[in-house]
Amino acid sequence: MNAIMRRALTGAMALSLAAPLAACGQDHQDAGAGKDSIGLLLPENKADRYEKFDRRIITSRVASLCLECKVDYSNAEQQVSTQKRQFDALVKKGVKVIILDPVDSQAAKSWVDAAAKKGVKVIAYDRLAEGDVAAYVSYDNEKIGRLQGQGILDALGSQAANSDIVMMNGSPTDPNAPAYKKGAHDVLDDKIHKIVYEKDIPDWSAVTAKKKMSDVIKARGAQGFDAVYSANDGMAGGIAEALKSAGLKNIPVGGQDAELPALQRVLAGTQSFTIYKEVRPEAETAAEIAFRLLRGKKISSLTSTVVTSSSKAGIPARLFKAQLVDRKNLKDTVVRDGVVRVDLLCADDLASACESLGLE
Secondary structure (H helix, E strand, O other), rough: OOOOHHHHHHHHHHHHHHHHHHHHHHHHHHHHHOEEEEEEEEOOOOOOHHHHHHHHHHHHHHHOOOOEEEEEEOOOOOOOHHHHHHHHHHHHHHEEEEEOOOOOOOOOOOHHHHHHHHEEEEEOOOOOOOOOOOOOEEEHHHHHHHHHHHHHHHHHHHHHHOEEEEEOOOOOOOHHHHHHHHHHHHHHHHOOOEEEEEEEEHHHHHHHHHHHHHHHHHHHHHOOOOOOOOHHHHHHHHHHHHHHHHOOOOOOOOOOOOHHHHHHHHHOOOOOEEEOOOHHHHHHHHHHHHHHOOOOOOOOOOOEEEOOOOOOOEEEEEEEOOOOOOOOOOOHHHOOOOOOOHHHHHHHHHHHHHHHOOOO
């Protein structure tokens, strides 16, 4: 073998040995990249709260607890496959704590279980993911449903017992939706005449809710129902549009989330109430639990109860209370707490309504 061939062979062998070493080095880098990171995976960006409040508050709280920590954030935009890729990417980086608000709680089970076997702690946030989650932070969702049901009864007043109700429930892939529905039924079923139409709305779609409401109006006529239960504010917006297009007024409509457009509808009288869930305590508690798990500390002082999913019992949990908001207490809830700016709430033709409530 001549000198040129020997040099070529030696170089090829060096390259072949270097390639797996480089790959191993890359794997090692990925595995350690997340040691001071907390993953945050939120499900969608249609609702105002996730980008404007949850993400910002969680990131800020983590920064206040841990100077060297960072939040590795992604939004799934309502796509399960996207969220799975985001989740897997965090695990590959070596992130050991993930705050997960699942697009589909059942679909998340296999990811959560696989991650738990690798020592990854998953905090189910706002929605209870299936699988081996380490903690859960949310609200008492059946109580929220009962608040919504009571809001419908209060809006109907003395006519409730003779009233027919339309129910637009939340997405069938959201584990909170059945709890809202159950709570609402617990209150409404024995206090009204009849539920004349009920539908679970995929992806909480306002467009779908509007179409279904228009179909109900066409099928039953203007006198065919007396109030509409909407599981959230986004769908309530579509429902309100359908009622307006049909020329129907003074039909009680309820919602949830205390979004700005919903609060404006409450002022205008086209939505009777919404449900206000203070995001700050929920988000800050999730951030602190994540930090403690990251540092191997106990979380018992932050989790005052336990919950059970279909795949795990005894999950440490913190469940916060929510509050119904209507015209009467709008000033002393969302305005007082700074959830909404008065100048935005009272814009344009709502100025007089705000003035009458002492909001300007």
